[in-house]
Amino acid sequence: MRTFIQYAFYPIILGLVFLGCYLGLRWFSKAELIYVPGLCLLFTLPLMITGEFLLMYRKDWDEAKGEFWSDFFSSLVVLPTASKLAEFLIPVLFFYPVIWLVNHDWISLTKYEFSFGVELLLAILASEFFYYWTHRAFHKLKFLWRFHSIHHGAERVYWMNSGRFHFIEAFISGFFYFFPLVILGVSEDVLICVVSISGVTGFVEHINVDFKAGFLNYVFNTAQHHRWHHSIIEKESNRNYGKTLILWDLLFGTFYLPRNKEVEEVGVDENVPHNVVRQFVYPFRKMPKGE
Numbered sequence: 001m002r003t004f005i006q007y008a009f010y011p012i013i014l015g016l017v018f019l020g021c022y023l024g025l026r027w028f029s030k031a032e033l034i035y036v037p038g039l040c041l042l043f044t045l046p047l048m049i050t051g052e053f054l055l056m057y058r059k060d061w062d063e064a065k066g067e068f069w070s071d072f073f074s075s076l077v078v079l080p081t082a083s084k085l086a087e088f089l090i091p092v093l094f095f096y097p098v099i100w101l102v103n104h105d106w107i108s109l110t111k112y113e114f115s116f117g118v119e120l121l122l123a124i125l126a127s128e129f130f131y132y133w134t135h136r137a138f139h140k141l142k143f144l145w146r147f148h149s150i151h152h153g154a155e156r157v158y159w160m161n162s163g164r165f166h167f168i169e170a171f172i173s174g175f176f177y178f179f180p181l182v183i184l185g186v187s188e189d190v191l192i193c194v195v196s197i198s199g200v201t202g203f204v205e206h207i208n209v210d211f212k213a214g215f216l217n218y219v220f221n222t223a224q225h226h227r228w229h230h231s232i233i234e235k236e237s238n239r240n241y242g243k244t245l246i247l248w249d250l251l252f253g254t255f256y257l258p259r260n261k262e263v264e265e266v267g268v269d270e271n272v273p274h275n276v277v278r279q280f281v282y283p284f285r286k287m288p289k290g291e
């Protein structure tokens, strides 16, 4: 029975998100579509939290280390605010290029009259491509790592550290995630689905649930990959950069999912604060010479 639940867990969550998007697009008016991502989370989070109790992956990751409310604030206030700001500022900052591209219908997806499913797939592939390289840059460039180390500073991988990001990183990542969607001129319906799917998969990749995604591990970025991404060992953590998909990791050689081996210690080799206010100033600290 446990094995069955382990394998059913991830497809059920994905199924609920797709169902949520489908029903939202059918039932809601244009003005109400904005509630779809939040509702998808609302219906899937109880399953994830229940899974952390009934199908726990690591007992020591169930113990709070004084970071919960800070992570809660980051996930529900900092990250959504930064993402919304990024989404809003792209057309403002790139006003002329965006208007030009949209007016000339140059790379707009709409002129090809793709079906909704194809447009959604292309939109996810494009935003995931940009996210992949942004995330990789946050690991590889020292200045950017100062911000991203806050996310990796968590000493456990659990549902609420999915949104533990510095405001500036959340803004930059959000900016590059939405950028291709604006340039490609995806429809509002597609945009709502992309945000709904990435919102839920962002939580699922962090949950402390011992689920098995099976062959879906070669399509989606799941907790089975993302735990390795949080490993304290650098050669293990500089892998699996995707957000929703793992495809770009497979293509660019950063896919990592060893068999018969589990991640050991997670976190980083530095004292990252758990308090959201101290986290905000942490990247701007003076570094010792040579660092």
Ligand SMILES: [Zn+2]
Residues within 6 Å of the ligand: 135, 139, 148, 151, 152, 229
């Ligand atoms: Zn990372």
